[in-house]
Amino acid sequence: MLLGRVIGTLVPSIVIKDLESVPMLIIQPLTESLESSGSPLVAADSTRMAAPQELIYYEGGREAALALEKWFVPVDHAIIGIVDDIHYIEVE
Amino acid sequence: MILGRIIGAIHSTINHNFYNGKKLLLVEKLSPSGKRSGSYVIAVDSIDAGAGETVLVLEEGNSARQVVNDPMAPIRSIIVGIVDEIQAQ
Numbered sequence: 001m002l003l004g005r006v007i008g009t010l011v012p013s014i015v016i017k018d019l020e021s022v023p024m025l026i027i028q029p030l031t032e033s034l035e036s037s038g039s040p041l042v043a044a045d046s047t048r049m050a051a052p053q054e055l056i057y058y059e060g061g062r063e064a065a066l067a068l069e070k071w072f073v074p075v076d077h078a079i080i081g082i083v084d085d086i087h088y089i090e091v092e
Numbered sequence: 093m094i095l096g097r098i099i100g101a102i103h104s105t106i107n108h109n110f111y112n113g114k115k116l117l118l119v120e121k122l123s124p125s126g127k128r129s130g131s132y133v134i135a136v137d138s139i140d141a142g143a144g145e146t147v148l149v150l151e152e153g154n155s156a157r158q159v160v161n162d163p164m165a166p167i168r169s170i171i172v173g174i175v176d177e178i179q180a181q
């Protein structure tokens with residue numbers, strides 16, 4: 001999984017049947033130190049609770065499809081959880 | 093599997109049900125010589141790994157699901173070993 005920041009919401013008007021009512025959010029992938037990396041992507045929200053500006057972690061590929069309630073649907077990224085806090089460990 | 097070093101822990105209360113009670117660690121990926129390779133991954137900890145340790149991370153979904161013994165789990169990255177020593181030529 002990787003870190004991301006929710007930067008927007010998205011409402012599809014027509015979507016294939018299995019993805020109806022699945023919330024979609026636009027997320028910006030982040031590095032481990034929370035800097036933006038790469039281009040934004042659209043992810044299905046398996047928590048159904050993420051909101052813009054929140055720090056989340058997401059998974060891509062087949063695991064994204066497994067995360068949704070109706071599983072094995074055609075999604076390639078899914079938000080798995082919302083980050084409360086990251087505790088960085090000092091390494092000498 | 094890949095080599096990594098634990099650089100942090102992620103705290104999360106709202107998450108997919110499968111992740112309830114699972115320990116999530118921030119792992120930076122390493123080259124065999126121990127240098128950081130610039131990328132990272134958030135992995136579930138299956139072996140009680142700790143701060144700064146060099147670990148083995150599985151990054152493949154079916155293997156990870158086998159480790160957690162749940163064929164439906166949305167998991168790909170899991171820490172499966174703690175490395176004591178590396179001898180790279």
